[in-house]
Amino acid sequence: MKIAVVGTGYVGLVTGTCFAETGNEVICVDIDQKKVDKLTNGEITIYEPGLEKLFLRNLKEGRLKFTTDLAAGIEEAKIVFLALPTPPGEDGSADLKYVLGVADHIGRLLTDYKVLVDKSTVPVGTAEKVYESVARNAKVPFDVVSNPEFLREGVAVDDFMKPDRVVIGTSSDRARKLMGELYAPFVRSGNPVIYMDERSAELTKYAANSFLATKISFMNEIAQLCEKLDADVDMVRLGIGSDDRIGKRFLFPGIGYGGSCFPKDVQALAKSSDEAGYDFRILDAVMQVNEIQKLHLLPKILRYFSGNLQGRHFALWGLAFKPNTDDIREAPALYIIDALLEAGATVTAFDPEAMKNVQQVVGDKIKFAENQYEALKGADALIIATEWNEFRTPDFLKIVSNLKKKVIFDGRNLFDIRAIGELGFHYESIGRRPVNQPTAVIA
Numbered sequence: 001m002k003i004a005v006v007g008t009g010y011v012g013l014v015t016g017t018c019f020a021e022t023g024n025e026v027i028c029v030d031i032d033q034k035k036v037d038k039l040t041n042g043e044i045t046i047y048e049p050g051l052e053k054l055f056l057r058n059l060k061e062g063r064l065k066f067t068t069d070l071a072a073g074i075e076e077a078k079i080v081f082l083a084l085p086t087p088p089g090e091d092g093s094a095d096l097k098y099v100l101g102v103a104d105h106i107g108r109l110l111t112d113y114k115v116l117v118d119k120s121t122v123p124v125g126t127a128e129k130v131y132e133s134v135a136r137n138a139k140v141p142f143d144v145v146s147n148p149e150f151l152r153e154g155v156a157v158d159d160f161m162k163p164d165r166v167v168i169g170t171s172s173d174r175a176r177k178l179m180g181e182l183y184a185p186f187v188r189s190g191n192p193v194i195y196m197d198e199r200s201a202e203l204t205k206y207a208a209n210s211f212l213a214t215k216i217s218f219m220n221e222i223a224q225l226c227e228k229l230d231a232d233v234d235m236v237r238l239g240i241g242s243d244d245r246i247g248k249r250f251l252f253p254g255i256g257y258g259g260s261c262f263p264k265d266v267q268a269l270a271k272s273s274d275e276a277g278y279d280f281r282i283l284d285a286v287m288q289v290n291e292i293q294k295l296h297l298l299p300k301i302l303r304y305f306s307g308n309l310q311g312r313h314f315a316l317w318g319l320a321f322k323p324n325t326d327d328i329r330e331a332p333a334l335y336i337i338d339a340l341l342e343a344g345a346t347v348t349a350f351d352p353e354a355m356k357n358v359q360q361v362v363g364d365k366i367k368f369a370e371n372q373y374e375a376l377k378g379a380d381a382l383i384i385a386t387e388w389n390e391f392r393t394p395d396f397l398k399i400v401s402n403l404k405k406k407v408i409f410d411g412r413n414l415f416d417i418r419a420i421g422e423l424g425f426h427y428e429s430i431g432r433r434p435v436n437q438p439t440a441v442i443a
């Protein structure tokens with residue numbers, strides 16, 4: 001089938017590549033000429049494990065093309081995906097200017113029936129708004145479908161190729177049939193395509209992200225309580241996660257959720273709810289807890305250094321909002337850096353993929369190291385903000401020989417408490433007992 005994907009960012013590129021991989025002819029459209037040139041020349045524009053191989057194969061075999069020309073891009077497509085940004089507006093609601101702007105433009109370009117698909121995360125009622133924008137100028141029939149995307153960065157290819165479910169919101173039999181054909185190769189038995197109306201599909205996306213964010217904030221509160229009651233959150237997590245009704249996943253406490261989706265989507269659902277005259281109390285708590293959690297390590301660090309970080313130097317492992325991505329949007333590490341600098345400390349950071357992006361934001365306010373061990377040189381303590389695999393099993397001898405003292409503040413609970421205690425580290429993590437708490441105040 002011939003399809004077009006408008007917006008070739010994270011979701012657009014994964015969507016286009018994966019549809020090409022299942023034999024479709026895909027044209028991706030973007031307004032960013034530089035991005036389109038790079039992609040056309042075989043240079044991938046996002047870091048996503050496993051994507052480059054598929055991208056290059058489909059580009060080479062001619063199933064995947066890129067253009068800035070919307071008219072040419074959609075001309076022959078039966079289905080046109082809109083994978084455009086929906087950033088938070090000033091009041092927290094999703095800003096639909098990109099989606100509705102393109103919809104308005106597409107109305108003028110339609111020459112035959114097409115299915116237009118909202119792939120972006122959009123509030124309830126957007127499919128109707130898109131329909132109206134297109135209809136203002138369209139002279140041929142068309143349908144608008146809501147098909148929210150549930151992929152996670154870092155495992156996006158797997159999530160797209162083997163989705164837990166595909167949600168398709170449409171009230172048109174014609175659109176339903178075409179969408180069913182397109183997704184047929186992706187859904188295995190037990191992982192269904194779920195058809196519903198457009199509004200329910202739109203809400204499903206926000207409900208999924210908000211529920212997952214709620215799970216995380218809930219566990220972060222349990223972790224806070226563990227610290228107060230001298231319990232261990234890892235034990236509690238195992239204890240509750242083995243109940244199928246709760247499930248093992250997304251129960252990991254840490255320094256809060258970040259990324260381009262959870263923070264903006266929880267906020268947008270709260271705003272939609274407000275506008276609908278419903279006070280969604282849980283969401284307010286989820287956001288408040290997350291704000292507090294991002295800086296949960298700071299009081300621990302301050303306490304260890306007797307309330308004064310002036311002149312202290314810290315090594316920071318991890319900048320991306322989670323491992324296997326270079327994405328730093330709403331990354332907790334950025335909040336920690338700001339707080340440390342404000343307290344008069346200095347920072348040398350290392351991240352396998354995200355250093356370039358952070359450098360663009362913070363400039364020379366912090367230093368960047370070539371590798372994780374170089375970051376430790378002369379530091380008073382190591383802070384861990386992202387759970388990259390290479391940080392999980394480090395060479396502890398190298399840590400000891402580079403750090404000034406054996407002190408680690410771990411925002412992702414990477415190390416076994418007993419093992420790290422035996423190595424003589426002062427180690428503080430999230431919701432677990434501190435190891436080797438000094439009895440004397442550190443000068």
Ligand SMILES: NC(=O)c1ccc[n+]([C@@H]2O[C@H](COP(=O)([O-])OP(=O)(O)OC[C@H]3O[C@@H](n4cnc5c(N)ncnc54)[C@H](O)[C@@H]3O)[C@@H](O)[C@H]2O)c1
Pocket residue numbers: 006007008009010011012029030031032035083084085086098101102119120121122149150151152153260261
């Ligand atoms: N990133 C994720 O993991 C993820 C997962 C699921 C859903 N989503 C949702 O998908 C949507 C897109 O997110 P993203 O992360 O891919 O965004 P992104 O910012 O990475 O990419 C958006 C792309 O759209 C392009 N663009 C902007 N205006 C355009 C126009 N008028 N015509 C053509 N192209 C235009 C930009 O140049 C950019 O390349 C958002 O609604 C987001 O909430 C994102």
Ligand SMILES: O=c1ccn([C@@H]2O[C@H](COP(=O)(O)OP(=O)(O)O[C@H]3O[C@H](CO)[C@@H](O)[C@H](O)[C@H]3O)[C@@H](O)[C@H]2O)c(=O)[nH]1
Pocket residue numbers: 121149150151152153154209212216249250251252253254255256257258259260261262265321322
């Ligand atoms: O137990 C957990 C799991 C995750 N996180 C944090 O939660 C954030 C989001 O993680 P994840 O969901 O893996 O990343 P995203 O790529 O942002 O994916 C989410 O947002 C996407 C965009 O909407 C959706 O498509 C995905 O289904 C949804 O998982 C990150 O900061 C993680 O560190 C935790 O703190 N504890």
